[in-house]
Amino acid sequence: MIDLGPHATFIIAAYAIVSLVTIGLVGVTISNVFRQARRLERLEAERKTGA
């Protein structure tokens, strides 16, 4: 890693937090996509059998 100078800890902390939150956002968004898709499939299946 290149020399980040005297304030390296703050630079690394900033990037760490940003990447953590960003990856968290991506993860939550994608998991929601699948969660709702599965929920819709389950309800549509029920409607076909139940109706």
Next chain:
Amino acid sequence: MTDQSETISSNWFSQLAHPGMFMRWSAYLIWPLGLLSIVLFAVGLWFAFFHSPADYQMGETVRIMYVHVPNAWLSQFCYGLMAVSAVGTLVWRHPMADVSMKAAAPLGAAFTAMALVTGSLWGRPTWGTFWEWDGRMTSTLILFLIYLGLIALWRTFEDQLRAAKVVAVLTLVGAVNIPIIKFSVDWWNTLHQPSTFFRADGPKAPASIITPLLTMTLAFTVLFLLLHLLRMRTEVTKRKADRLEHLKIARQQKGA
């Protein structure tokens, strides 16, 4: 009162954005946006760390700017998008406008929070404290409060369809107030700190800083558009599922 009838306008614009149509054409955008944002992040980070010199004034801490400025920009851009969606909900009665507004609010809050955290991490080595009541940072903090208010209002409504229009009104009221808040905070800032020799976004950035800054900003913006698209698709699916659930409950009541 006389012949008051609501006909759904069927020009191509609302046709294109009809939930069913939206789900079809937006599916094609997911992978291109995803790949583009990964490439942009890779290039941006490479520039940020390996290919740009330290700033003669800020030193190495300028690299924090490469994540702070994009988030600060996105917190404004996202509110702008929500304001346009609010007008879409209230004025053009656009079917997807409230979905877009609801999908954008939490993202806006997250980007604003990141802007605040990176701003204070940048402030510590530069100003010596984690929080300096600097004009720009204070405005960003107030914007964060407005985002929280909007999300809270969304969640307090049970009936999401009615919530959409009411939240749209608050979004527009907020949009009108943001410039006033910015102006008053800057005025307040000059009151208490006659001059900070160092504005948060620094003097005119030399070329070597512009490229990483621009690439990272583009990367974050593309990521935001992708996440916004995905959240809109999730909201459409959720509303379809909710409707089926209502039918199931109604059927069960009739049956019981």
Next chain:
Amino acid sequence: MRAFWALLVRDLKSASRAGGSLTTLLAFYLSLGVILPIAIGPDKPLLASLGPALIWTGVLLSSLLGLDRIFVADHEDGSLAAFRHSRLSLSTISFVKLIVHWLTTALPLIVLTPVMGVLLTIDLQTLLSVMLTLLLGTPAIAALSLVAAALSVSLKRGAVIAPILVMPLAIPAVIFGVGAAKPLLGAGQAETALLYLSAMSLVFVAFAPFAAALALRLSQE
């Protein structure tokens, strides 16, 4: 016009008769006047210098207390639906509600401010300038409260959320209010702050009834 006065008189009468909310409002304001000096400590010069800021914060917090009552009473007893067929448009009704809210909330607080001045050991000159800024600034806060109340009228838990919506939007009023009351950089700056404050109050009071009427119509659907 007859209906305009009828609504104004009715609301003022029912507010004064069901006086409970007025006493809680003043009690809350006074208790702030007690807690803050206790928390800060009896250091008189410090309290005096913080005076205007504490009074403005106290007035803002107190006026947010009963803010959801503006429309909820009429919503729950069916008056709001009956207004639809009255001579007054929804925005005129909202304007009357704004006047009533200011008279029953901000005015009592301003009248009580001298007592706060005594508690915070403020000199007479500063006290008078604070009361002037309150007089000019509270209409803006009342206008914001009106819109927030209209937005949350049909919510079961609306009462909790309305203040949160008003707080960030009321910050400019507090900035110019305290700025005018306690000029750091001399009288010139107090004038500009007063001008901004009054301009903001005028604009907010002018637009709030229409925004509130729109919010009411939407949340009734």
Next chain:
Amino acid sequence: MNPSAKFPQITLNIKGLQCKRGERTVLAGLDLFAGSGTFVAIRGPNGAGKSTFLMAVAGLLPFSGEVSIALADWDYDEHPLHEQMLFVTHLNAIKPELTVRENLGFWADMVDGSRDRIGDALNAAGIGQLADVPAGAMSKGQQRRCSLARLLIADKPIWLLDEPTSALDKSGDKWIAGLISDQVRRGGLVLAATHRPIVPDDDINIFNLDLEPV
């Protein structure tokens, strides 16, 4: 307008009225044509959309389809249409801390009625002697009578009544039936949603509108 003058010719034309409350479709394609001198009795089980129908006609609820109301040679600028209607919901719109006279006086001012008819209205409603009592102190039935007395202090051609007889006793039912009969005889149009059937005088033209839950 003295209390017995005739109303202008009214035409109410509803075509394909559809209403949704949140996710649920409550009214699906309802048609109704009614004119002056008619009493429309809206009947149906709970959840059939009686109140929703009245709120749609009163203009308090968005709907698709068409609701057109017209008054013969009427100056709509001078007297807007939405002011020619009185809508008594199942809520009484009364401030408990104000006296009965103050409440009715307020509504007289709001809907351009006349204050000096309050006395007769209260006597007709059977609560004449409670004029200066705080409304909150009265019983549910008396409060309902006070709310319905609003119909007598102003001359409006169209009445929309949601459960008018709720909380009323036998004599109250008879009073309401008489009230509606007079209004219809004057050429007014009354739309009332009720559980217990209202039996007006026999010369009154009744139109039964039965709603089914969707």
